[in-house]
Amino acid sequence: MKDLKYLYTxxxxxxxxxxxxxxAAKEEGQLAVGTVCYQLPEVLLNLPGCFSTRxxxxxxxxxxMGTYYMTSLTCEYCRALLERALEGSFxxxxxxxxxxxxxxxxxxxxxxxxxxxxxxxxxxxxxxDTPMKDDDNALSHLVHMCRVRVLDKLHEVYxxxxxxxxxRKAVALHNEVCRLITEMGEYRKELRPRITGYEFAVFTLASxxxxxxxxxxxxRETAEELRTREPDERHKxxxxxxxxxxxxxxxxxxxxxxxxxxxxxxxxxxxxxxxGRQEIVLNDTEDVLTQICRQNIRECQCPRYMNTAxxxxxxxxxxxxxxxxxxxxxxxxxxxxxxFWGYERAGATHILGELGGWPxxxxxxxxxxxxxxxxxxxxxxxxxxIELKKLQGGNV
Amino acid sequence: xxxxxxSEPLGKFYNGGRTRTRREWRGVRDTWYDYTxxxxxxxxxxxxxxxxxxxxxxxxxxxxxxxxxxxxFIDRHTEGLRGPQLRVAHKEFDFIVTHVxxxxxxxxxxxxxxxxxxxxSKKMVILDENMMTQIMNGFPNLRGNCMQIxxxxxxxxxxxxxxTFYIDKAQEFGIPGDVCPMPAGELGxxxxxxxxxxxxxxxxxxxxCDGSLMGNGIEERRYTxxxxxxxxxxxxxxxxxxxxxxxxxxxxxxxxxxxTGEKWxxxxxxxxxxxxxxxxxxxxxxxxxSRTKYPQVIGNNVALYRDAYYQVGGGRDPAxxxxxxxICEIMLKAYGEKNPVVSQARHRAILWGVQAxxxxxxxxxxxxxxxxxPLIDMLSLTSTELYSTTDKEQxxxxxxxxxxxxxxxxxxxxxxxxxxxxLWRLCQEFDADTVIMYEHIGCKSMTGYHGIFEQEALKRGxxxxxxxxxxxxxxxxxxxxxxxxxxxxxxxxxxxxxLDPSLEEFDDSNAW
Numbered sequence: 001m002k003d004l005k006y007l008y009t010x011x012x013x014x015x016x017x018x019x020x021x022x023x024a025a026k027e028e029g030q031l032a033v034g035t036v037c038y039q040l041p042e043v044l045l046n047l048p049g050c051f052s053t054r055x056x057x058x059x060x061x062x063x064x065m066g067t068y069y070m071t072s073l074t075c076e077y078c079r080a081l082l083e084r085a086l087e088g089s090f091x092x093x094x095x096x097x098x099x100x101x102x103x104x105x106x107x108x109x110x111x112x113x114x115x116x117x118x119x120x121x122x123x124x125x126x127x128x129d130t131p132m133k134d135d136d137n138a139l140s141h142l143v144h145m146c147r148v149r150v151l152d153k154l155h156e157v158y159x160x161x162x163x164x165x166x167x168r169k170a171v172a173l174h175n176e177v178c179r180l181i182t183e184m185g186e187y188r189k190e191l192r193p194r195i196t197g198y199e200f201a202v203f204t205l206a207s208x209x210x211x212x213x214x215x216x217x218x219x220r221e222t223a224e225e226l227r228t229r230e231p232d233e234r235h236k237x238x239x240x241x242x243x244x245x246x247x248x249x250x251x252x253x254x255x256x257x258x259x260x261x262x263x264x265x266x267x268x269x270x271x272x273x274x275x276g277r278q279e280i281v282l283n284d285t286e287d288v289l290t291q292i293c294r295q296n297i298r299e300c301q302c303p304r305y306m307n308t309a310x311x312x313x314x315x316x317x318x319x320x321x322x323x324x325x326x327x328x329x330x331x332x333x334x335x336x337x338x339x340f341w342g343y344e345r346a347g348a349t350h351i352l353g354e355l356g357g358w359p360x361x362x363x364x365x366x367x368x369x370x371x372x373x374x375x376x377x378x379x380x381x382x383x384x385x386i387e388l389k390k391l392q393g394g395n396v
Numbered sequence: 397x398x399x400x401x402x403s404e405p406l407g408k409f410y411n412g413g414r415t416r417t418r419r420e421w422r423g424v425r426d427t428w429y430d431y432t433x434x435x436x437x438x439x440x441x442x443x444x445x446x447x448x449x450x451x452x453x454x455x456x457x458x459x460x461x462x463x464x465x466x467x468x469f470i471d472r473h474t475e476g477l478r479g480p481q482l483r484v485a486h487k488e489f490d491f492i493v494t495h496v497x498x499x500x501x502x503x504x505x506x507x508x509x510x511x512x513x514x515x516x517s518k519k520m521v522i523l524d525e526n527m528m529t530q531i532m533n534g535f536p537n538l539r540g541n542c543m544q545i546x547x548x549x550x551x552x553x554x555x556x557x558x559x560t561f562y563i564d565k566a567q568e569f570g571i572p573g574d575v576c577p578m579p580a581g582e583l584g585x586x587x588x589x590x591x592x593x594x595x596x597x598x599x600x601x602x603x604x605c606d607g608s609l610m611g612n613g614i615e616e617r618r619y620t621x622x623x624x625x626x627x628x629x630x631x632x633x634x635x636x637x638x639x640x641x642x643x644x645x646x647x648x649x650x651x652x653x654x655x656t657g658e659k660w661x662x663x664x665x666x667x668x669x670x671x672x673x674x675x676x677x678x679x680x681x682x683x684x685x686s687r688t689k690y691p692q693v694i695g696n697n698v699a700l701y702r703d704a705y706y707q708v709g710g711g712r713d714p715a716x717x718x719x720x721x722x723i724c725e726i727m728l729k730a731y732g733e734k735n736p737v738v739s740q741a742r743h744r745a746i747l748w749g750v751q752a753x754x755x756x757x758x759x760x761x762x763x764x765x766x767x768x769x770p771l772i773d774m775l776s777l778t779s780t781e782l783y784s785t786t787d788k789e790q791x792x793x794x795x796x797x798x799x800x801x802x803x804x805x806x807x808x809x810x811x812x813x814x815x816x817x818x819l820w821r822l823c824q825e826f827d828a829d830t831v832i833m834y835e836h837i838g839c840k841s842m843t844g845y846h847g848i849f850e851q852e853a854l855k856r857g858x859x860x861x862x863x864x865x866x867x868x869x870x871x872x873x874x875x876x877x878x879x880x881x882x883x884x885x886x887x888x889x890x891x892x893x894x895l896d897p898s899l900e901e902f903d904d905s906n907a908w
Contacts, residue, residue, distance in 0.1 A: 069847030073574070073837060078844065100630040102606050103808070107844020110812050114848055127811060129631035131640070132602055132609070137647060138627070141640035148636050303610060306602055307625045311613045337574050339840055343610030346570030364572055 025211035034093040037101035041296040051211035056249040076367035078108035085117035133307040180219040181277040197264025201251040237263035244268040245333040246341035252370030260379035265325035275299040303344035329359040399423025401739040407898030444497040453504035462551035462558040465908040472757040476764040480730035488701040507592035522595035529710040534665035552868040556754035576838040577868040579611030586615040597655035601626040603802040624651040632800035641796035672711030678720040692727040695759035695770035702776040742767035749834030752865035765899035808841035830859040
């Protein structure tokens with residue numbers, strides 16, 4: 001296939017959190033709002049005059065400082081973020097919202113705060129309690145916390161307009177990004193897909209990390225380009241998989257899987273599009289913030305949600321995605337030391353494998369995996385397993 | 397060998413086997429007292445097993461065999477003690493023995509797996525491990541029971557390798573080896589179908605940690621009853637979370653009412669909270685005395701017992717209140733006599749982090765070996781508020797507050813303020829010069845503060861001694877590994893000699 005025009009540009013931009021596009025937005029006077037998790041509705045951090053950026057630590061090698069403060073027994077993503085913060089890479093942030101996502105991330109954000117890793121005069125780190133269920137009480141709690149700990153704080157410190165009109169504008173911007181990402185993602189359902197899982201991961205990741213207004217023209221042009229893009233006659237993939245599990249902010253992981261022969265048809269992981277890149281449909285009768293929060297709670301597939309309905313829904317959601325995206329199997333990965341995804345991976349592997357009949361590759365991994373030979377071997381073996389069983393007509 | 401503390405080398409009792417070579421000689425009076433209590437505990441256990449249902453339970457469940465080590469467990473937790481401390485220890489631990497026997501009896505009598513009474517089962521609500529039980533205070537006709545406590549929590553203190561089998565089962569299922577062994581072990585019991593089958597409904601919660609709530613999700617699939625999850629706020633110190641938390645409690649009560657047909661009884665609730673408040677007042681007086689030069693109820697005499705009455709007792713059992721009253725009387729008398737708790741008090745310490753279940757007698761070793769006085773531990777430093785006994789709306793907030801401040805959780809969740817800054821405040825209050833900092837290998841909750849703890853302790857001139865352990869899995873760090881970390885610090889940094897050199901290194905790797 002012909003290369004996508006902006007792929008290389010985005011690949012380069014994503015090599016750094018404080019990149020050219022971020023700096024351009026800052027020069028225009030926009031506030032850089034850092035976040036670390038999906039638990040807070042992203043749209044609230046993209047009010048007029050602000051742009052959200054979900055923190056990552058690209059090109060991570062040493063994590064010595066992060067390991068000193070957090071020990072080698074914690075999640076490498078958190079340690080890498082702390083390392084980056086201490087190195088000064090997050091100095092561009094005007095504020096950081098930490099939504100009580102997990103203990104380790106909370107510690108990481110508190111360490112950043114205690115060690116004054118971001119030194120802007122008005123910088124603040126706000127810890128926001130977010131619910132762990134999806135019932136009405138949880139919704140009203142999320143609405144309240146978003147109001148008092150996110151919107152009011154942004155208004156109080158930076159004078160950000162947090163009124164309904166401003167929220168609607170942010171939703172409109174968010175929706176356009178989501179529409180384009182969804183359109184691009186739909187092509188993955190084709191049996192001769194016109195976009196690779198890797199390419200899609202780059203564009204989706206960009207939508208979480210780069211200023212949306214600046215990214216939008218690129219997304220529009222890429223969507224247009226894809227409408228007429230001719231897929232290869234013969235592609236290199238032998239099977240199609242859903243990639244699920246914990247945080248993946250490195251598209252090279254997707255590339256590794258695809259290079260091993262498995263097309264990543266659907267992305268159900270943190271920083272993926274399923275869920276995360278769905279439009280927010282607003283009505284005129286209900287409070288805007290409540291509508292935004294409801295969608296966030298209802299769509300979230302994080303294992304942090306502990307009520308029975310959500311626990312079951314996570315498995316059926318994956319099952320549905322696997323059918324919808326014509327997958328042959330599921331790659332369920334989890335970052336080492338992640339309690340949430342560690343248990344979820346183990347449980348889902350059994351449930352999806354035994355009840356749903358899906359072949360599941362269950363792996364735990366470090367934060368940086370782009371060129372891991374060990375993982376490549378495991379994916380290759382998984383591809384062969386699916387192929388062999390298909391040939392033999394057995395139960396995979 | 398005599399009635400004085402450190403009068404005989406305690407390490408010589410360990411010869412690498414399961415049990416020690418002989419009982420400790422504490423002088424005629426204390427030895428006789430200790431021996432009669434030992435017989436009394438055997439009596440409680442024999443009485444328990446004389447119930448046919450309990451006998452069935454004993455042979456049905458693998459984890460029950462660990463209870464045979466109970467007398468040894470108590471010996472470990474009274475090692476080297478004399479006079480008032482020995483009496484306080486027996487008052488507490490012996491009470492726990494009878495209380496646990498009663499809890500297990502109620503479980504087995506209702507257990508459908510071994511032909512228990514279905515009517516008793518219908519009157520039972522299954523509660524999550526480490527879940528505060530005050531929610532049952534308003535249901536006088538129901539019994540709240542936590543199956544994980546007798547299966548995992550208590551055995552892990554009785555016998556050091558008691559739950560490794562279940563941890564392995566969870567890992568065979570696919571649970572990573574880096575998670576906390578407690579929820580992993582609990583899940584292992586569920587996977588092996590080794591929980592009693594009883595209860596009309598179950599309440600789960602997120603009060604311990606991320607791993608625990610995730611284990612619950614899988615365990616629930618093995619339950620055969622409706623289950624409700626209570627989600628307590630993580631940033632519970634934020635006042636904006638309180639109305640949500642109170643509503644969670646209301647919803648949980650409604651769930652129990654709907655499932656059991658019982659109605660919430662405010663009279664019963666307030667009466668039991670009066671007991672609970674009384675117990676809190678006693679605890680406050682323990683702390684008050686621990687702040688002085690003559691602390692009396694310290695170390696092991698606080699840790700496990702505080703867990704029991706704060707969380708499991710919850711004010712429902714007036715026998716706890718009476719027991720504490722008697723402990724207070726012993727304590728006040730000893731304080732009046734300026735009774736020393738160790739032969740030579742060299743350091744005053746606060747124990748922070750999560751203690752090793754397989755070495756719950758570690759604070760006693762600190763006393764006996766190095767003269768480190770373990771004034772108080774993090775798990776015991778829970779809420780010391782007095783809660784409303786009249787205001788119904790306030791009561792929901794009170795229960796929510798208690799749930800948020802469950803043992804451990806009140807420090808491991810809630811942020812710096814309660815996890816880090818409170819430690820320095822407490823060091824000042826208790827005039828402590830040393831912090832024994834437990835580092836539980838599988839715990840993700842406080843490990844992220846590691847560097848900050850070191851920096852801040854250095855700044856404040858405190859001795860911070862890291863003690864690494866595996867909570868319920870001694871394969872990760874043995875008891876001797878834990879002791880070695882202290883030994884090294886005491887010799888290399890403080891250049892001190894042990895009070896009892898035989899305790900510096902001894903072989904208890906195969907001991908109960």
